[in-house]
Amino acid sequence: MAYSEKVLDHYEHPRNVGTFAKDEAGLGTGMVGAPACGDVMRLQIKVSKDGVIEDAKFKTYGCGSAIASSSLVTEWVKGKTVDQALQIKNTQIAEELALPPVKIHCSILAEDAIKAAVADYKAKHGETMETAACKGSL
């Protein structure tokens, strides 16, 4: 399968790989996907007191497109408010990375990861969201 240059770039040089210390303030963690399906993404956001995402980290088990999609969203969510981050659509991710049709699910998973991370953040910080329950978290 031929990968786009952007996918290869993110795959070879993934941005913001890692995990925040458990006791850091303002964390939201989303884990989506399933090992049986061949991809699991964990996205963490660190939100400032005024609701802006200061930092983000990810770890992904999956194909190159899944790794690239999650790497890309860590870049995109930084500097956005949590509500702005929720506006990121899978179609934008797929377009940016030129994903082929069989890999669209990777971009959907990345969008779900943002929703799950934000939902977790809001749940921990006294807000509730009606949609996007944290799929696959512990």
Next chain:
Amino acid sequence: MKLPIYMDYSATTPVDPRVAEKMIPYLTEKFGNPASRSHSFGWEADAAVELAREQVAALVNADPKEIVWTSGATESNNLAIKGAAHFYQGKGKHIITMRIEHKAVLDTVRELEREGFSATYLDPEPDGLLDLEKFKAALRPDTIIVSVMLVNNEIGVIQDIAAIGEICRAKGILLHVDAAQATGKVAIDLQQLKVDLMSFSAHKTYGPKGIGALYVQRKPRVRLEAQMHGGGHERGMRSGTLPTHQIVGMGEAFRIAQAEMAQENERIRMLRDRLLNGLSTMEEVHINGDMEQRVPHNLNLSFNFVEGESLIMAIKDVAVSSGSACTSASLEPSYVLRALGRSDELAHSSIRFTVGRFTTVEEVDYVVELLKNKIGKLRELSPLWDMYKDGVDLNSVQWAAH
């Protein structure tokens, strides 16, 4: 050392230069039609075809008259199973095969099911081998054909064809064996084995693509209904002008295999074991399939917590396969590994390495170092590896399938 490194000899092999050299004159000067009986061009081509038939027969200790040329193992499997099922359907309409057979067998049996035959697909044991008691229990009074492969294409395990043949022969059931992956790797003696039909391919044994053969036993005689009709070539079993150059190539490839296999397999086993020993120094590396009843050139490993496609991407200078080459365009995990009872995770993280005649020690060492490095990086990136290291049982997690 040249990159990329080829470690996918079970997908196909390069044509041995000695084979290519033998083939070329039959394209240009000795181009006659072996079916032409009236001139020397035909006689010359016919002699070459018959020599190749002897060479193929010699590798498997059969009579040359028992060898029918086909376009490859897929056609041989179709001709054997459909041809025998159609001919003997008056005796019964039940077929037995295994879930880990090649698609050329599985889809052929499926087609016969659509025509009204019934089929049993036996699961292997976790080591990939067929349990003979379970096999006996699956036999029915109306069973007419059993099809079991000699060597599995993905995990390289060798089935006990001698024992399966005894069981079938005692009950008057035909046994077809797909031996596409076996020639040159395991000794085959069709005088000893109670096998009625056996499929061969040239391009897995350093011959050209597009040529294969079917062994059709003469004593006791096995009858087939032709699947290809025309000029009545190959005693009516497979019409079509014989591709002399391809046949010459298959003959020479099988001659070399017979002459060199004992020595070659020792060298290849040493390379495979070196690869295994190098890679086994990592944690959570699982071997798929039995290591004893296995061809010397195959290694199928699952690297837990690393997804196979990303791993193949990471080692793009090494040609290997994830599952079988025919299914690598799909996102499904290997059906062979699933049939062994492997979890989806382990099936997703599997790589098949198959080394061969032109593999070097230097290449093996390069691949070991490359894999250790890349798997380390991918595990650093894997949330599952984190969880494993934290002692989380991944099976206890409620995953959302998608």
